[in-house]
Amino acid sequence: MGENIEVEKSMEEEKDLYLDTISSYLEDIGKTPLLSEDEERQLAEKIKRGRDKLAHLATEAANIIKNNKELLSLYNKEKGGSPIDLNNLKKNTGRVREIIEFLEQKKEEIGKIRPDKDAKRIIHILEKIEKIKPEYEANRKKMIEANLRLVVSFAKKYTGKGVSFSDLIQEGNIGLSRAVDKFDYNRKKRFSTYASWWIRQALSRAIANQSRTIRLPTHIAQLLKKLSKISRQLEQELGREPTPEEIAERANISSKKIRQAMGITRTTISFETPLGENKDTPMIDFIPNVTIPPPVYKLTLDMLKKEVKELLEKTVKDKRELEILKLRFGLEKGEDHSLREIGKKYGVSRERIRQIQKRALNKLRIPAEKRGLRNYLELLDTLRVNFQETYNK
Structure with missing residues (x-):
C-alpha cells in the first residue's frame, strides 16, 4: 500500500514539473513580438545574404581541401570518409554548416598543413566566416523565435496521437528551423505560410516514427x-x-x-x-489517444515484467520455451529481443522461434490462472511495441 502511495506521489510530482516546464516555455515565447510583413522581409533578406556568403566561403574551402592530400585526410578522418560534394552546396545548408564546423574545430591543425599557402588560404577564409557568422546566426535565431508560437499552434492539433506535447514542440521547432534555412523571400509569400508545411511535415513524421498505427x-x-x-x-x-x-x-x-x-x-x-x-x-x-506519461508506462512495464516472470516460471515446464519467452518479452535482463536475434542464439530460423513462442502461449489458454498470464503477456507486448523507442532511451 505504502509503495503504491509513493509511486502515485512520484507520478504527480513529475506531472507537475512537466506542466510547469511547458507553462514557463509558453510564457517565454509569448514575450517575443511578432514580425510585421516588412520586418519579416528585411530579416529574411539578411538571412539569405548571410547564408549565400557562407556557402560561397565554404565552397572555396572545400575546393582547397579536395586538392590537398593532408587536408583531405584530416577531413575524412573527422567526417568518417564522407565525400565533399560541391554540387548545389549553396542550397545545402547542412553541408555548408558541416564544412564550417570542420574548419572551426581543426583550425590549429590546419595551420600546420603543407604547403603553407593552402593553410593560409583556409585560415583567411575562416577569418571571413567568423566575421559573417555571428550576424547570420543572430538573424536566423530572431526569425525562429518570432515564429515559435506557430509551432505550438500546430502541436496542439497533433496532441493525443502517441507523442507528448513537449516532444511535438521540439519536432515542430526542427521543422521551423529547416524552413528558415530554405525560405526565399523573393517568392512573395509570408514566412508563416511557407513554414507551416515544414512544421506539419515534422510533426507527421514524428508521429509516424514514434506511434505507428500499423506494426x-x-x-x-x-x-x-x-x-x-x-x-x-x-x-x-x-x-x-x-x-x-x-x-x-x-x-x-x-x-x-x-x-x-x-x-x-x-x-x-x-x-x-x-x-x-x-x-x-x-x-x-x-x-x-494512446499517450501515457513516461513514468506511468515505465512503472507499468517493470511491474508487469516482474509478475509475468514469476508466473511463467511456475507454469512453463519446457526449459527452452521458458527461455525464449523471457528473451522475447525482456523478462531476464530488461531487454526484449527480436525473433531473428533469438533464432540466431539457438541456431534456428526466425519462423521457428515464432512457432515455439506461439506453442508456448497456446499452452496458457486452458486454466484460469494461465489465461490470466496470457492476458498479461498480450498487454506487455502491446506496451512494449507502443512505447519501445521512448522506453529504451
Whole structure:
C-alpha cells in the first residue's frame, strides 16, 4: 500500500514539473513580438545574404581541401570518409554548416598543413566566416523565435496521437528551423505560410516514427530506419533525392531489396489525408489517444515484467520455451529481443522461434490462472511495441 502511495506521489510530482516546464516555455515565447510583413522581409533578406556568403566561403574551402592530400585526410578522418560534394552546396545548408564546423574545430591543425599557402588560404577564409557568422546566426535565431508560437499552434492539433506535447514542440521547432534555412523571400509569400508545411511535415513524421498505427515486423522496421538515415545523409551530400542504387551502394544492400523496402513505405497514407463524409477531417483526427506519461508506462512495464516472470516460471515446464519467452518479452535482463536475434542464439530460423513462442502461449489458454498470464503477456507486448523507442532511451 505504502509503495503504491509513493509511486502515485512520484507520478504527480513529475506531472507537475512537466506542466510547469511547458507553462514557463509558453510564457517565454509569448514575450517575443511578432514580425510585421516588412520586418519579416528585411530579416529574411539578411538571412539569405548571410547564408549565400557562407556557402560561397565554404565552397572555396572545400575546393582547397579536395586538392590537398593532408587536408583531405584530416577531413575524412573527422567526417568518417564522407565525400565533399560541391554540387548545389549553396542550397545545402547542412553541408555548408558541416564544412564550417570542420574548419572551426581543426583550425590549429590546419595551420600546420603543407604547403603553407593552402593553410593560409583556409585560415583567411575562416577569418571571413567568423566575421559573417555571428550576424547570420543572430538573424536566423530572431526569425525562429518570432515564429515559435506557430509551432505550438500546430502541436496542439497533433496532441493525443502517441507523442507528448513537449516532444511535438521540439519536432515542430526542427521543422521551423529547416524552413528558415530554405525560405526565399523573393517568392512573395509570408514566412508563416511557407513554414507551416515544414512544421506539419515534422510533426507527421514524428508521429509516424514514434506511434505507428500499423506494426511492421522488427527486422523490416530496423531496415527502413537504416535506409531512411542513409537517404537523409545522401540527400544532404548530393543536394537532391538519392536514387535506390546510390542508397544500395552506401547500405551495402542489393538495389532489389531497397526497392522492396521503398514499396513498403509508399503504401503509407499521409496523416493529412482528408476523411469523413465531407472529406473535411484529416486522418490524424481519427487516430485514438494512446499517450501515457513516461513514468506511468515505465512503472507499468517493470511491474508487469516482474509478475509475468514469476508466473511463467511456475507454469512453463519446457526449459527452452521458458527461455525464449523471457528473451522475447525482456523478462531476464530488461531487454526484449527480436525473433531473428533469438533464432540466431539457438541456431534456428526466425519462423521457428515464432512457432515455439506461439506453442508456448497456446499452452496458457486452458486454466484460469494461465489465461490470466496470457492476458498479461498480450498487454506487455502491446506496451512494449507502443512505447519501445521512448522506453529504451
